[in-house]
Structure formats: structure tokens, C-alpha cells
Amino acid sequence: MKENEIQQRQAPPCLKRDDLPQPDLPRDTPEDTPAVQDPETTAPPIRLGSFAFQQIRSATAIVTYGGVRFLIDPWLGDKESVPGLPAAYEPTRRSPFHDLPLPISEITQVDAVIATHLHFDHFDEAAATVLPKDMPIFTQDGVDAATLRSRGFNDVRILRFNGTDFKGVTLYKVDCMHAAPGERGRLYEAYQMRGDACGVVMRHPDVEKALYLAGDTIWCDYVADAIHNFQPGVIVVNAAEATLRGFSPIIMGLHDLRKVLAYAPNATVVASHMDNVPHARLTRKDLRLFVGMNHLQQRLLVPEDGETLLF
Numbered sequence: 682m683k684e685n686e687i688q689q690r691q692a693p694p695c696l697k698r699d700d701l702p703q704p705d706l707p708r709d710t711p712e713d714t715p716a717v718q719d720p721e722t723t724a725p726p727i728r729l730g731s732f733a734f735q736q737i738r739s740a741t742a743i744v745t746y747g748g749v750r751f752l753i754d755p756w757l758g759d760k761e762s763v764p765g766l767p768a769a770y771e772p773t774r775r776s777p778f779h780d781l782p783l784p785i786s787e788i789t790q791v792d793a794v795i796a797t798h799l800h801f802d803h804f805d806e807a808a809a810t811v812l813p814k815d816m817p818i819f820t821q822d823g824v825d826a827a828t829l830r831s832r833g834f835n836d837v838r839i840l841r842f843n844g845t846d847f848k849g850v851t852l853y854k855v856d857c858m859h860a861a862p863g864e865r866g867r868l869y870e871a872y873q874m875r876g877d878a879c880g881v882v883m884r885h886p887d888v889e890k891a892l893y894l895a896g897d898t899i900w901c902d903y904v905a906d907a908i909h910n911f912q913p914g915v916i917v918v919n920a921a922e923a924t925l926r927g928f929s930p931i932i933m934g935l936h937d938l939r940k941v942l943a944y945a946p947n948a949t950v951v952a953s954h955m956d957n958v959p960h961a962r963l964t965r966k967d968l969r970l971f972v973g974m975n976h977l978q979q980r981l982l983v984p985e986d987g988e989t990l991l992f
């Protein structure tokens with residue numbers, strides 16, 4: 682495929698009339714702007730009461746919260762190691778689109794892993810191979826826990842809605858919807874995959890802001906309830922609007938982001954899961970256009986792979 686053909690297929694598919702500037706989205710004041718770390722620097726100083734979110738690639742991230750380093754959804758395979766998806770927006774394009782921004786040896790230097798689910802772009806063969814078998818891994822339920830134990834991991838733990846302690850950080854499981862109601866069963870039956878996934882909230886007595894990792898979900902009552910119940914200061918949203926032909930989006934895009942921003946007016950929203958899977962319909966480029974058009978520079982952050990945000 683020629684380069685200009687690729688660029689054509691990546692042309693913004695998502696900006697519609699209702700994405701034009703609208704006055705109803707609350708904006709943060711400049712003093713709420715989080716510090717942004719140089720992507721070259723991988724060990725940011727973290728002030729007491731704050732935390733760090735480092736975008737790695739796609740949904741993979743490192744969160745340093747309450748002094749504990751968590752690796753989220755490790756998809757650690759090489760660039761283009763996964764074949765195309767026939768029902769994707771770019772069906773023949775291999776993924777992930779980019780190399781990891783850091784050496785795997787650095788990415789896996791963590792205290793624990795959180796696997797929101799085990800789809801190929803959240804926990805892959807490379808992760809199963811390179812992670813130490815005694816690494817604590819938090820999973821959504823017993824089914825995923827059994828899968829990981831069968832791969833030799835011997836410290837697999839299950840997230841709980843009422844909270845699970847890990848080194849002083851409380852992790853709360855949050856429900857999510859990884860497809861539209863009414864389509865979810867049919868979609869995952871067709872693809873012979875589990876449709877279950879989860880989000881996670883982190884809290885620590887010394888950290889000012891709760892962090893809500895929404896996971897692979899569309900906007901739904903589960904997300905609204907989590908925002909209402911935990912009042913997170915930061916919400917990480919998987920925002921690539923991944924979509925398979927014949928179905929509605931299975932993660933958030935602009936339409937859902939607008940709902941998150943409106944429902945959580947005091948939160949900073951971070952867009953993750955960007956620019957690495959062929960079924961995505963929203964790119965960082967389009968999302969930054971949306972941010973600019975709506976004057977959301979301090980409310981909706983779109984980090985590059987490797988970039989660290991301090992909150």
C-alpha cells in the first residue's frame with residue numbers, strides 16, 4: 682500500500698456537526714493544569730499527594746500512585762506483530778502500529794500489574810513471557826485469573842467492587858460495557874471472545890485525587906455511577922472509538938467523551954488507547970482538533986506514547 686493511500690484512510694472520519702464548539706462543557710482554570718513531563722525522562726519526581734500517569738502504548742500505561750508502581754494492560758509485543766482484523770476500519774493493517782517507547786525491562790519494573798481483561802491488545806503473549814511469574818497481577822474475575830494461573834503466574838488476585846488493598850493503595854473494580862447493549866452478546870459470540878472487562882479506581886489516603894481508569898468501555902450507567910461514587914480527579918478513558926464492521930463502537934469516541942466531560946466537570950480526562958489498533962476510528966490528531974475547537978486544553982489531555990503526566 683502506498684503512503685498516500687494510508688493517509689487517505691486515516692483521514693478524520695469522526696468530526697461531525699455536533700463536534701463544533703459548544704458552550705456547555707465546563708473548562709478548567711489554568712492553575713489546574715497538570716505538570717507534563719518530558720517524554721525522555723522516565724523517572725519523574727512525584728510530589729507528596731500527587732501521582733503520575735505514563736502513557737506507554739495503546740492501553741498500556743504505568744501509574745505511580747501512593748508510591749506504588751502499577752503496569753496497566755501490558756501489550757508488549759513488537760510493532761506489527763498482530764495480523765490485521767478483517768472487520769476493522771483498516772482491515773489489513775498490522776498492529777500495534779508503533780514500537781514501545783521504552784525498553785521492556787524498564788516497563789516491567791513495577792510492583793504489580795492490572796489486567797482489565799485479556800483481549801489481545803491488553804495482555805499478550807509477550808507479556809505472559811516476560812513478566813516474572815511471581816508478579817502480583819490483578820484481574821477482573823476468576824475466569825481471567827484461571828487463564829493467567831494456567832500460564833504459570835502464581836500471585837494472581839481478583840479485583841473487588843468493595844476494594845482490595847495493595848501496599849496501601851485501595852483498588853476498586855468498576856463495571857464497564859465493552860460494546861453497545863443489545864449488540865454485546867452477538868459481537869463477542871461472532872468473534873469467539875469474552876466480552877467482559879472492567880475499570881479500576883485507585884485511592885490512597887495521602888493522594889489528593891482519586892484516579893479512575895475506565896478501561897475498554899462505552900459511556901454507560903456504570904461509568905456515570907463510578908464518577909458519581911468516587912468523584913475522581915482524573916479519568917483515563919480509552920478513547921480510540923474502536924469499531925468492528927456491523928456493530929457500534931466498543932470503546933468511547935468523541936460522542937462519549939463529551940458525556941464524560943459534562944458529567945465530571947471537575948475532573949481532568951486523559952485519552953488513552955490511541956493510534957495503535959486497526960479498528961480505531963478516532964486518532965490523536967482528530968482528538969486534538971476537537972480539544973482545540975472546544976477550548977479543552979486543560980480538561981482533556983492526549984499524551985504521546987512515553988509521555989508522563991503528573992497530577
Ligand SMILES: [Fe+2]
Binds near residue numbers: 802803954
Ligand atoms: Fe482494547
